Amino acid sequence: MYLTRKVALTSMVAILFVIQLFSFLYPVIVSAKEQVIYVVKVEQTIDKGLARYLDRAFDEANEGDADAIILEINTLGGSVDAAVDIGELIIREQIPIIAFIKGNAISAGSYISFSADKIFMEPNSNIGAAAVRTISGEEVDPKITSFWASKMENAAKQQGKNDEIARGMVDPNVEIPGISKKGELITLGSDEALQYGIADGIANNRNELLKLLGLENARVEEVSLSPAEMLARLVTNPFVIPFLLTIGLAGILIELFIPGFGIPGIVGLSAFGLYFFGNYLAGFAGLESIFLFVIGFILMVIELFVPGFGIFGVIGVILLGSGIVLAAENSSYGFIGLTIALFVNTILAFILFKYFSYRGIWNHFILKEEQNKAMGYVSHDKDVNLIGKKGKTVSKLRPAGIAIIEGIRYDVVSEGNFINMGQDIEVIRVDGTKIVVREFEIKN
Structure with missing residues (x-):
């Protein structure tokens, strides 16, 4: 019993010694x-x-x-x-x-x-x-x-x-x-x-x-x-944003007017890509802003190839602009940048249309047909006698179009409504060179 107590006491003394030694050495170790x-x-x-x-x-x-x-x-x-x-x-x-x-x-x-x-x-x-x-x-x-x-x-x-x-x-x-x-x-x-x-x-x-x-x-x-952080800081700079957006719009405009094997279009889309990618890396642009931009761009392309009375184009412009503004750190940065880009590109579009409208993709949207007598077209300065005459449309009237009246092709216009191709029409009045017609149903 005595030995057990002696061992316990010795152990306690040893533990206390270790604690004291550690407390003494701890500052040195640290x-x-x-x-x-x-x-x-x-x-x-x-x-x-x-x-x-x-x-x-x-x-x-x-x-x-x-x-x-x-x-x-x-x-x-x-x-x-x-x-x-x-x-x-x-x-x-x-x-x-x-x-x-x-x-x-x-x-x-x-x-x-x-x-x-x-x-x-x-x-x-x-x-x-x-x-x-x-x-x-x-x-x-x-x-x-x-x-x-x-x-x-x-x-x-x-x-x-x-x-x-x-x-x-x-x-x-x-x-x-x-x-x-x-x-x-x-x-x-x-x-x-x-x-x-x-x-x-x-x-x-x-x-x-x-x-x-x-x-x-x-x-x-x-x-x-990091390289990604450097890119994000560069492209999200308020003074760089207008430059990127201007290059983006200019690339697409040039692609429409001047054939470039797609290079201007690629440069333009790359500028937009940098803008959205940089803002995404910086945490400003969400997937919703990118989605709005893409859908807006698609609608604008649809408007070019499938006329929709401007509806596709207007909605496309609104969505595209919204995507750009929402992607920026501050919506005012995006709005100012977009405004500057639109102003610069309006001037560029005027120059391109004036000097290059006969080239590029835009050339496909320009009406080149020429109206002459050899093809059956005649002037309308003496067409008052056409009032009451019947004919048939050979194109859709939206409201203007072409109709054949008594075997001769005329440029005509409806009263404001659309008339389908192949529809029987009647001349109701002649205003100068304008021949106004309306639908006419032949009764059996």
């Missing part, structure tokens, strides 16, 4: 773990495609057990909606995020910077000027400005920055003595940002930044845009 830093570039225009790229990069950083994420920022801004999404993504992230401004963090770029845990800047870099503008550069509704100013203010306050300066970057009515006058947006250089507590430090390069953070020995992993 510090010996290789530190990992993920670097993600925030460049060019801020858009939804960038938001999706950052989401993927953050997932990779979590899988790689990163100690910090550095956002290397150099942008003149972009979409407010995309910036808000990115800001929320940064705020939710558990890994510390450092904004390193390498050049400019203007407009939406400044909001992304304020959302990060710390802000560092290269010498002579800038942050601020975050006024909201439309794609054409016009001022937006004051409610949108107020919303954006509030987002900037809250982001700065949450990270312990000067929220009044953040608001002054959006609202020109904010006046801060020594920093800005009323009517001016605040933009700070690196030295000013450090002076007023917006920046946490200045670093000449990435290596110097890592030293300031105590991460100079960390392994650096750069997350680059």
